[in-house]
Amino acid sequence: MIELKGVSKTYNGKIKALDNMDFTVGDGELVGFIGPNGSGKTTTIKLLSGVLTPDSGTVTVNGFDVNKEPLKAKASIGYIADNPDVFLRLKGIEFLNFIGDVYKTPADERKKTVDELAERFELTNALNSQILSYSHGMRQKLMVIAALMHKPKVWILDEPMTGLDPKSSFELKALMREHTKAGNSVFFSTHVLEVAEKLCDKVIIIKKGHKLYDGTLAELEKRNKDKNLEDIFLELTGKQ
Amino acid sequence: MNVFLQLIKITGSSVEPSVDEKKRSKAFGAVMGILVFLLIFIPVSFFVGFMVYALTNGLVTLGGESSVAAGLKLMLHIVALFSVVFGFSVVMSVFYFSSDLDYLLPLPISPMKIVGAKLASTMLSENVMECILVFSALVGFMIGYGFEPPVGSGINVVSFFAAIFGVLTFPVVPICYCAAVCLIVMYFSKFLKNKDRVSKITAFSSIAILIVLVLCLNLSNGFDTNVFVNQLINNDIGLLNVLDKIFFNVPLLSSAMAGSFVSLLLYIATNAASVAIVMLLASKLYLKAVISLNGGEGAAAGRSSEANIEKSMKESSQLMAYFKKELKILVRTPAYMTNCVGINLIWPIFIYLFIILQKQSNFLGDYIDKLKAGDEQTVLYATLLVFGVSVILTSLNCLASSAITREGRHFDVMKYMPVDLMTQINAKALVSIVISGSGLVVYIISAFAILGIDARFAVYCVILSLLAVVYSTYLGIYIDTMNPKLIWEDEVNALRGNYHVFYNMALELIVTAVLCGVSYGLFRLDFLPVFFIQTLILILSAFLSFEFYIVVKKKGVKNLEDLEM
Numbered sequence: 128m129i130e131l132k133g134v135s136k137t138y139n140g141k142i143k144a145l146d147n148m149d150f151t152v153g154d155g156e157l158v159g160f161i162g163p164n165g166s167g168k169t170t171t172i173k174l175l176s177g178v179l180t181p182d183s184g185t186v187t188v189n190g191f192d193v194n195k196e197p198l199k200a201k202a203s204i205g206y207i208a209d210n211p212d213v214f215l216r217l218k219g220i221e222f223l224n225f226i227g228d229v230y231k232t233p234a235d236e237r238k239k240t241v242d243e244l245a246e247r248f249e250l251t252n253a254l255n256s257q258i259l260s261y262s263h264g265m266r267q268k269l270m271v272i273a274a275l276m277h278k279p280k281v282w283i284l285d286e287p288m289t290g291l292d293p294k295s296s297f298e299l300k301a302l303m304r305e306h307t308k309a310g311n312s313v314f315f316s317t318h319v320l321e322v323a324e325k326l327c328d329k330v331i332i333i334k335k336g337h338k339l340y341d342g343t344l345a346e347l348e349k350r351n352k353d354k355n356l357e358d359i360f361l362e363l364t365g366k367q
Numbered sequence: 368m369n370v371f372l373q374l375i376k377i378t379g380s381s382v383e384p385s386v387d388e389k390k391r392s393k394a395f396g397a398v399m400g401i402l403v404f405l406l407i408f409i410p411v412s413f414f415v416g417f418m419v420y421a422l423t424n425g426l427v428t429l430g431g432e433s434s435v436a437a438g439l440k441l442m443l444h445i446v447a448l449f450s451v452v453f454g455f456s457v458v459m460s461v462f463y464f465s466s467d468l469d470y471l472l473p474l475p476i477s478p479m480k481i482v483g484a485k486l487a488s489t490m491l492s493e494n495v496m497e498c499i500l501v502f503s504a505l506v507g508f509m510i511g512y513g514f515e516p517p518v519g520s521g522i523n524v525v526s527f528f529a530a531i532f533g534v535l536t537f538p539v540v541p542i543c544y545c546a547a548v549c550l551i552v553m554y555f556s557k558f559l560k561n562k563d564r565v566s567k568i569t570a571f572s573s574i575a576i577l578i579v580l581v582l583c584l585n586l587s588n589g590f591d592t593n594v595f596v597n598q599l600i601n602n603d604i605g606l607l608n609v610l611d612k613i614f615f616n617v618p619l620l621s622s623a624m625a626g627s628f629v630s631l632l633l634y635i636a637t638n639a640a641s642v643a644i645v646m647l648l649a650s651k652l653y654l655k656a657v658i659s660l661n662g663g664e665g666a667a668a669g670r671s672s673e674a675n676i677e678k679s680m681k682e683s684s685q686l687m688a689y690f691k692k693e694l695k696i697l698v699r700t701p702a703y704m705t706n707c708v709g710i711n712l713i714w715p716i717f718i719y720l721f722i723i724l725q726k727q728s729n730f731l732g733d734y735i736d737k738l739k740a741g742d743e744q745t746v747l748y749a750t751l752l753v754f755g756v757s758v759i760l761t762s763l764n765c766l767a768s769s770a771i772t773r774e775g776r777h778f779d780v781m782k783y784m785p786v787d788l789m790t791q792i793n794a795k796a797l798v799s800i801v802i803s804g805s806g807l808v809v810y811i812i813s814a815f816a817i818l819g820i821d822a823r824f825a826v827y828c829v830i831l832s833l834l835a836v837v838y839s840t841y842l843g844i845y846i847d848t849m850n851p852k853l854i855w856e857d858e859v860n861a862l863r864g865n866y867h868v869f870y871n872m873a874l875e876l877i878v879t880a881v882l883c884g885v886s887y888g889l890f891r892l893d894f895l896p897v898f899f900i901q902t903l904i905l906i907l908s909a910f911l912s913f914e915f916y917i918v919v920k921k922k923g924v925k926n927l928e929d930l931e932m
Contacts, residue, residue: 138931176783179931201785213777216699217692220679227680228688229784238680245676255675257699 134184144170145336152314157307159323160316162333168316172285176206205279211266219254230277244272263290284315320356334364374484402873416507423511436621439508446500447614450541458545460859461485482649490538501537505530529623529631540616543641554652685786689794702858707766711806743897751883753828757835758875766799767843768867771851778853788924799840807832834908841915843871848923
């Protein structure tokens with residue numbers, strides 16, 4: 128469960144990135160977060176993950192206020208940042224073990240998850256190499272495995288499909304569905320409207336820090352008959 | 368703007384602080400800049416200038432006209448030598464491994480222009496400290512030689528022009544050497560075409576050169592000041608003669624400073640020729656080598672096995688996990704390995720020099736005898752020396768003062784991990800304490816054992832040294848939390864563009880000076896016996912360590928919480 132209430136965020140006291148944002152991602156919901164470049168998607172995700180602090184409003188994840196109980200909130204999130212170029216001098220396996228220690232995941236559990244997900248994402252053979260030698264897609268896959276290792280209830284993913292090959296993208300989407308079917312929440316940003324269309328129970332569309340739409344795709348399409356999602360999106364956000 | 372000038376601006380930009388960093392550090396940076404200038408630059412400049420002045424003055428009186436500039440030459444050779452030793456890794460990084468190459472190489476710009484811009488920006492960034500040292504040496508020479516010396520015609524208008532050219536262009540030849548060697552090595556050696564391996568080999572080769580040169584001084588035959596001055600007068604120092612040939616610009620500049628117009632012209636011409644040769648080499652060798660570079664180990668090369676995953680999945684505490692992660696990154700990143708870890712390996716060279724000189728000339732004989740006999744004043748001096756050396760060496764390796772800066776663009780990771788920021792900082796501090804502290808403990812024990820000093824005093828010094836390391840570490844980290852340089856193109860620039868090492872050192876010098884002053888005052892006024900003063904120093908060091916730990920815990924953590932990228 129994710130909840131944002133009246134959240135605003137300004138950079139350097141001048142640039143308003145988010146203005147009084149409210150939304151909820153319930154248990155068992157898979158929600159896509161869509162908006163043009165610079166609309167505030169990454170800012171929202173950074174607020175959810177505790178990287179940024181809001182000027183006003185509250186951010187709650189799994190019942191923990193991210194700013195009042197940050198460690199508990201963070202421990203319950205599986206987070207994938209927009210940039211997978213992290214700790215490049217570590218080997219893949221070392222990075223995963225480090226994440227296991229940080230999230231206090233028991234050794235046998237982390238071994239089981241790594242075995243399963245590395246196989247699923249075809250990364251097993253590369254785990255003994257430094258991340259520096261990985262392609263962008265391989266780094267992204269490693270981040271996915273790391274984020275899911277401690278079995279978090281809430282997944283917060285910033286552009287998770289970027290750089291993934293079709294098979295890995297398919298696997299990740301399947302994992303997201305499995306996760307929500309088990310009663311957990313997934314919140315992810317994307318630029319690919321087809322992904323949102325096929326995958327999400329609900330979409331949130333934002334522009335310049337304001338929420339434009341929050342609801343199911345079926346409802347959105349019902350309101351805009353004879354239009355596909357791309358046309359609706361362009362109409363809502365304005366053709367640039 | 369001219370393409371070449373734009374390139375210089377782009378290639379040099381990652382060393383400069385970003386706009387946000389400049390805003391954050393305005394007042395703090397100004398105050399610390401003044402302190403660094405007063406406490407580091409001025410004393411170092413004064414020392415260099417005075418050494419050249421004293422040597423020149425002596426040589427003018429003792430030797431003939433030909434030896435007048437020998438002292439200046441010696442100092443300039445030392446500056447040139449250090450420029451080469453420390454310049455290799457910088458040139459290698461700027462020429463071949465900076466991330467701006469990803470954008471520059473696809474552009475329709477000739478390799479000569481790219482190398483020219485990179486050469487210019489490297490020289491500009493290397494120039495500040497070098498300018499100050501060369502300026503001080505030249506001023507020392509001018510005062511020592513004067514207008515009407517007993518030999519020679521004294522300084523004249525040519526000397527002034529030579530001084531201006533010398534200060535502005537002295538790094539040209541050393542940096543051109545580094546550039547030429549890098550261009551040739553990278554072109555011809557396929558074995559070396561691996562990013563990390565090349566950088567590490569280059570860095571450790573530089574340290575090896577320094578060790579070989581120290582050994583070349585042939586100090587095992589003893590050191591005698593009179594013999595050394597006579598050798599200088601007779602131009603009879605083998606190493607200097609070799610250096611004259613390598614750094615051909617140094618004798619030319621020295622001679623120009625003594626008034627030779629021809630030497631000045633030759634100095635300018637050889638500088639221009641050096642740049643021309645590097646440009647020529649660049650046009651032939653650069654592009655092919657830089658394009659064929661690969662990064663790190665190929666992913667396919669590493670085959671992970673079931674046993675490997677099983678073995679790797681071991682549980683550790685959050686603190687130990689961060690400590691191991693930090694240590695691995697430091698050791699595996701060439702720039703950090705050289706500047707933060709490897710630099711600690713240079714100090715044994717100085718201990719070696721110190722012990723050899725001591726064995727041959729026994730210049731500290733009285734002092735060591737007094738120390739062994741427990742002379743109170745000497746014991747106090749030794750105590751303060753251990754404290755001062757410990758804090759300075761800890762700050763010099765910049766492990767602490769770059770602790771947050773090294774996170775760079777993935778500083779966010781520190782924030783989204785479910786780990787208390789102080790735990791993460793403690794892991795970074797622990798790395799600094801282990802690396803700096805273990806080095807110092809080994810050096811203190813070896814030096815005391817070789818010199819035969821009381822074991823109890825050695826134990827006291829080890830404890831004092833470790834406390835000084837802890838205090839220096841937390842102070843360094845606190846300074847870095849105030850305004851870390853998080854935007855950098857490559858790791859070398861992360862360290863070069865981070866002035867916190869100087870800020871840290873300036874503050875350490877103030878604390879050390881105060882401690883020395885108070886301790887000496889207490890001793891001279893006969894307030895307390897030296898044992899009590901030693902105990903007070905130990906208590907004060909423990910207090911400083913604890914106090915700065917608390918400062919980091921309260922203010923340092925707050926600084927990081929408020930820091931947003």
